[in-house]
Amino acid sequence: MAIDFKISSVGTRENRLGSITGYSGDLHDIIHQSRCGTLKNKERCFSQSSTCNAMCALGQLSGIRDIAIINHAPSGCTAVASGINVNNNQLATKRGISNNTVFLGTDMDENDTVFGATGSLKEIILETYNRYKPKAILIGTSCVSGIIGEDVDSVVEEVKKEIPESIPVAAVHCEGFRSRIWATGFDASDHVVLSSIVKPPKKKTNKINFKNFYESERKQIIEIFSNFGVEPVFFYQNSTIEELEQLSEALATVSICGVLGSYLGNGLEQKYGVPFVKTINPLGIAGFETWLRGIGSAIGKEKEVEAYIEREREIYIPKIEEVKKELRGLKAVLGMGPGYTYEVSRVLQELGMEVVWAASWHYDKIHDNEELPAPLKYLEENSKDNFKVSVADQQNFEILNIINHYKPDIYFSRHPGTTVWAIKQGAAALCVNDEYMIFGYKGTLDFAYTVLDTIKNRSFEKNLASRVKLPYTEWWYKQDNSTFLTSEGK
């Protein structure tokens, strides 16, 4: 199904791609069911607080420089504003630029739930424009604005008449209840950029669109790409509206995370013919090489890529082989978004470790190109084990039950607040927080040593685990971790 750029609100991953948040089984089964169309979501009759798509949608967009995000919501939904502001400042300072983006709210109250607040919203948008003269104004919707039926799209049309035409104004439809899959918010942010900011190409440039979170390997990647005569443009963090307008002129699009980049990458490919490199991610050796070759073939620089790979392999492969000796046989459990779970599983196997359980916070059986995501295809063909797989929207009780049952040597997680719980049960844990943590040969080597260091010094978890009371009952630890998955959901 092609992406529809005319609609204002992007479909959820559940509806658009058949993605799920409840499953328990194994690698072969979930891929088989994905292929033959029998994969159904399972609901839970016990669940824990997770995350919503608004955080992803507005969080992503708020990294763009010098714009205004207005969250049409009660105050709690805007509680993240200061964290965003501080991160923006720190990340801009690191690059020696400035980012004057503001993240505001409309502080909806009880009256608004009865009488509506589109009038106030319009005033707030205009006031925001007058205060900050932002380069774009993006208005986020919320559970409340959605349920009471606020027509934010009409407000946007009205406001457009009163501010300069060059300033994009758009609604970001990201009501929290829309989707259990927060990655739907990535799609909502991409949809706004594709439909309201990106302009048709005037020329072809030598740029590669690089979708990522916080551009922590910016310098290294600029260096790598210079070998191929191309330049990366990182976004959304620290990007400018002008850079985003020109995404259609690039040679290709790549993404550090398949889940993060799939909507924008496929959208640019479908609408403007910018090739989207859909290989596995540049984590680990196979990932890095496959990804580089994917880029090489998209931009016609295969030879340069091969030369680079050959040079770098010589430096790093012997070192990685050395550290692998110590990692062999270590058992791992993972809990991450699917853009990382299935990629990191591959890297762990590559390093000689054993994946005993891989949990992903959601699962996409296809992406917007209507194909099984690349990391799953890779595991289907290459994984030596048919390891256990579950899908759980950060359901901590299931993860701790799994860790308690399988007693892994190490647990890997990625999302805020999810790593600490494993160590309370005495398992070593490593937060794969930085999206570039396992990037390329050097990142893979650093990662391998970090895993070793984590396993070799267990003091922190030993000290803490022996002193804390766990949050769950003994009864729960005796149950199967999938106990609360009901037979079939919607």
Next chain:
Amino acid sequence: MAKILDQPRYKCALAAMQTVQSITGAIPILHAGPGCGAKLGGGAGNSGHFSHNIFPCTNISEKEVVFGGEIKLKEIVENSLRVIDAELYVVLTSCTSEVIGDDAEEIARSFRDKGKPVIFASTPGFKGNNYLGHEWVIDSIIDQYLERSDEKIKGLINIWTGIPLHDPFWLGNLRELEKLIEELGLIPNTIFGHTRGIENLKNVPKAEFNLLVSPWLGLSNIKKLENKFGTPYLHYPVLPIGATETSKFLQAVGDFTGVNKKKVEKIIEKHEEEYYYYIERFADVFLETRVMSKRFTVVSDSQYSLALTKFLVNDLGLFPAKQFIIDDAPEKYRKAIEEDFEELNYGIKAEVEFSVDGFKIHNEIKNTDYHGYPLILGSSWEKNVAKSTEAHYLAISWPINERLVINSSYVGYAGGLKLLEDIYSVVLTRFN
């Protein structure tokens, strides 16, 4: 009516989940969308025994919005009792569950009728901010959980103060207040933090007194406690920081609870002697600065704006520029708070404005002549305005993103010295 929330300094009522979380043994059950817990979960030391990752939640989806979420909530509560090892389960409603009209109160009651420790509080985000939400949750606990008791424990005094987790110094401050009260020979009873919790909560009705140290927050709670259990209360609006205010505080509590005046004076004398031993040794640092004027501004909630103004004027001899209060304090309390700002040494009166618009506050600060480099105490939001006004800046209230506070406190004699350390550690980074 919706208004511009520029630089938010409060969260919504559902953030009172952190109040529940701070009572050891209690856990909130959120009847809310999937993201509420994560958005509201920040704060000082959130990764505790329970965190928002552990809170049961109905994760309301489109299905519940259309068909109602009562069945879902019932299921989640029932299974929470099996999975989560807690002594008290507090069902909290959200914007969505209230707008769709689910009767969470009845569901909580049905569990209580079966002898399960499940209570309920209405905390939709649109109804009020997290300051009010905190009060509503405590009210619900008083109404639905606390039982009348004929037994009164002599000298037992419940202490209530700032919001758990939202106030970065909430626990350190509370512990310091406990110590001060203990010195008077009383038995402090608090419900938040390590080793307090449910047992102390159950003792609340048995206390001889309630002590509220706060300009307004919690006043409705201690009035409710008075009505329900007949416990007399002392409402002391100033969080005591430094010698001057702490000595006043001890005298007021001593008078209220009938502690021997001489005993109180002796305690004060001992502390003040030690306090001024330190002040004497560092007086040169405070006096002989080339880089700080006498003028200061606090941009914080009622508690800190008042407490810091009192300390900086009455203890340190600085002079107040305009002060800002950003907690959207209910109208009915504002006059009394303003009056508190007028009771400063030497007849000094501090002008104070209640405002939730950070843009306007910062414009006022930029347009103020501090007659030298000012001191600005506030939140992370004040970092930039401090930079543009060449101010000395310290983040002391939410949101504070670039400072780690574990258990430090600004309360009492020790707290005053700690605050001086923090302020002058900033001042000492500059020379003129």
